[in-house]
Amino acid sequence: MEITGIYTEILITDEEGLKELYPKKNQEEQPGLEEALKNANLNSRYTFDSFVVGSSNALAHAACVAAAEMPGEQYNPLYIYGGAGLGKTHLMQSVAHYILQQNKNAKIRYVTSETFINEFVDSIRNKNNISPAEFRRKYRELDVLLIDDIQFLIGKEGTQEEFFHTFNALYDNRKQIIIASDKPPKKIDNIEERLLSRFEVGLTVDIQLPDVETRMAILRKKEELEGYNIDNEVIKYIADNIKSNVRELEGALTKVVAKSRLIKQPVTLSLAEELLKDNITPAEKKELTPKWIIEVVAEHHGLSLSDLVSKRKNKEIVIPRQIAMYLCREMTSIPLNTVGELLGGRDHSTIIHGCDKISKELSTNEQLQSTIEVLRKKISP
Numbered sequence: 001m002e003i004t005g006i007y008t009e010i011l012i013t014d015e016e017g018l019k020e021l022y023p024k025k026n027q028e029e030q031p032g033l034e035e036a037l038k039n040a041n042l043n044s045r046y047t048f049d050s051f052v053v054g055s056s057n058a059l060a061h062a063a064c065v066a067a068a069e070m071p072g073e074q075y076n077p078l079y080i081y082g083g084a085g086l087g088k089t090h091l092m093q094s095v096a097h098y099i100l101q102q103n104k105n106a107k108i109r110y111v112t113s114e115t116f117i118n119e120f121v122d123s124i125r126n127k128n129n130i131s132p133a134e135f136r137r138k139y140r141e142l143d144v145l146l147i148d149d150i151q152f153l154i155g156k157e158g159t160q161e162e163f164f165h166t167f168n169a170l171y172d173n174r175k176q177i178i179i180a181s182d183k184p185p186k187k188i189d190n191i192e193e194r195l196l197s198r199f200e201v202g203l204t205v206d207i208q209l210p211d212v213e214t215r216m217a218i219l220r221k222k223e224e225l226e227g228y229n230i231d232n233e234v235i236k237y238i239a240d241n242i243k244s245n246v247r248e249l250e251g252a253l254t255k256v257v258a259k260s261r262l263i264k265q266p267v268t269l270s271l272a273e274e275l276l277k278d279n280i281t282p283a284e285k286k287e288l289t290p291k292w293i294i295e296v297v298a299e300h301h302g303l304s305l306s307d308l309v310s311k312r313k314n315k316e317i318v319i320p321r322q323i324a325m326y327l328c329r330e331m332t333s334i335p336l337n338t339v340g341e342l343l344g345g346r347d348h349s350t351i352i353h354g355c356d357k358i359s360k361e362l363s364t365n366e367q368l369q370s371t372i373e374v375l376r377k378k379i380s381p
């Protein structure tokens with residue numbers, strides 16, 4: 001962390017452990033395809049089959065399917081934008097994978113703009129035995145070009161010029177171009193008008209943050225692909241709490257599974273709570289009021305507000321209700337009568353009883369300790 005500025009976790013395992021963590025499932029490719037994927041610089045796991053479609057990415061997915069079925073015909077260029085870790089690379093590579101499945105000899109290349117820049121600069125310096133002419137040929141003879149993180153290329157004068165000509169050569173020959181970026185073309189700083197107008201000839205689609213149903217489906221898909229077997233309550237917990245992007249969502253599941261295998265224990269809700277307490281996406285910061293606390297507690301337990309304040313006395317509701325009482329007492333100085341009113345008109349002694357019950361339980365119940373810790377973070381990040 002001190003050196004890279006990135007929070008990194010290191011997992012020490014052996015070959016057997018690795019096989020268990022990453023079983024080779026669904027990775028058998030037909031002969032020749034694997035090599036074609038490698039030559040095109042593609043990750044063989046990024047396919048339409050492994051991509052979960054939800055409302056946040058449906059349009060981008062449909063556009064990619066159309067581009068895969070009729071490359072260069074309909075949406076050219078296809079420009080996909082959205083935040084980090086939301087599936088742009090996965091989706092654009094799925095198009096290439098699909099095309100290669102139809103024709104292993106299709107000339108396809110996936111590059112980040114950083115690689116494009118480096119290769120271009122190397123060719124000018126005649127490094128790696130590639131001349132500028134060869135560099136040009138390599139890109140201008142492609143059937144499909146996928147270029148990721150285009151925002152980093154804009155403004156780099158020589159490279160931008162080179163890219164412009166590459167773009168024109170491919171476009172004029174009706175070759176498919178797919179571009180990914182963290183922002184729409186118009187929002188890229190210093191983008192030249194001539195490049196902007198070319199990007200805008202095609203289709204621009206965005207990918208948004210997935211909703212909770214899509215997050216659940218993504219976790220289920222990962223579980224299926226990796227051969228995990230995880231309880232629904234754990235999947236729901238992760239989907240409810242890791243909202244920032246899909247990369248983190250997948251990382252959370254891997255972390256929980258890895259830990260459970262290391263300690264040779266099943267994946268349980270309390271293990272997930274314990275491990276992920278620093279990863280949960282904080283709720284939007286709001287004023288610290290009992291109403292806010294009650295809302296967060298209800299949402300955390302998958303209950304509606306009306307359930308939490310109702311007269312119902314089943315355990316699934318009573319415990320979260322008492323947790324809400326306890327947190328209101330611990331985190332605010334609002335009179336308990338007011339808390340009682342907010343919790344469905346309960347009297348002072350009921351609130352004291354609920355708070356004391358949780359306090360007592362906390363001294364021995366580790367799962368409750370970790371729930372309270374997570375809730376405190378969500379309430380007051």
Ligand SMILES: Nc1ncnc2c1ncn2[C@@H]1O[C@H](COP(=O)(O)OP(=O)(O)OP(=O)(O)O)[C@@H](O)[C@H]1O
Nearest residue numbers: 050051052083084085086087088089090218246247
């Ligand atoms: N809808 C989805 N279904 C299945 N997996 C997904 C989905 N969206 C994203 N992923 C997975 O999330 C991870 C991150 O996705 P990806 O690298 O494509 O994001 P990105 O938008 O290109 O991010 P960045 O801008 O940081 O490069 C990948 O492992 C990818 O497979």
